[in-house]
Amino acid sequence: MPATPEAAPEVGAGARRAVRWSLGLLALTMLLLLIGPSWGLLTLLVAPATAAAMITSLVLLRGLPRMTGLRVMLGIGIGVSAFALLYGFGLVIFRGPVEELAACQERAITHTAERQCLADYEQAYLDLLESWGLGGITVP
Numbered sequence: 627m628p629a630t631p632e633a634a635p636e637v638g639a640g641a642r643r644a645v646r647w648s649l650g651l652l653a654l655t656m657l658l659l660l661i662g663p664s665w666g667l668l669t670l671l672v673a674p675a676t677a678a679a680m681i682t683s684l685v686l687l688r689g690l691p692r693m694t695g696l697r698v699m700l701g702i703g704i705g706v707s708a709f710a711l712l713y714g715f716g717l718v719i720f721r722g723p724v725e726e727l728a729a730c731q732e733r734a735i736t737h738t739a740e741r742q743c744l745a746d747y748e749q750a751y752l753d754l755l756e757s758w759g760l761g762g763i764t765v766p
Contacts, residue, residue: 641686645696648679652703655710663724669714676707723750 655676658669680700687693687700717724727750730743 637690638686641683641690644679644683644686645700648676648683648700648703651676651679652706655707659710659713663717663728666717667714669710670718673707673710673714676710677704680704680707720751720754723747723754726750 651672655669655672658665658672680703684697684700687697724747727743727747730746731740734740734743
């Protein structure tokens with residue numbers, strides 16, 4: 627009689643719940659990145675929660691075979707949440723110029739006006755960097 631392969635270990639309810647939470651939080655994080663600066667400050671709350679949920683999922687899935695794709699996706703999700711956290715910090719630091727850019731672009735009717743909004747934004751953040759003593763930094 628041929629040997630039967632061992633049954634794959636069952637994924638526990640806690641691990642399934644952690645994976646669902648992490649995927650939901652990842653979707654919310656990506657949505658906040660797509661919406662833009664209007665809701666972007668929420669990434670300062672959602673991104674650490676996403677990373678924590680994904681790390682928890684990885685720990686709970688430890689030792690289970692055939693979960694490589696899910697583990698890779700969770701690792702990528704941790705990277706996305708780190709990027710979202712940096713995005714949120716960038717919005718906090720450059721809040722004034724970003725708000726001025728958004729207001730200017732809402733009023734801009736022509737392409738020339740949109741270009742002027744971008745030029746004003748670029749000058750505003752360069753002035754902000756210069757006020758912090760980082761004036762030698764140039765943007766390509």
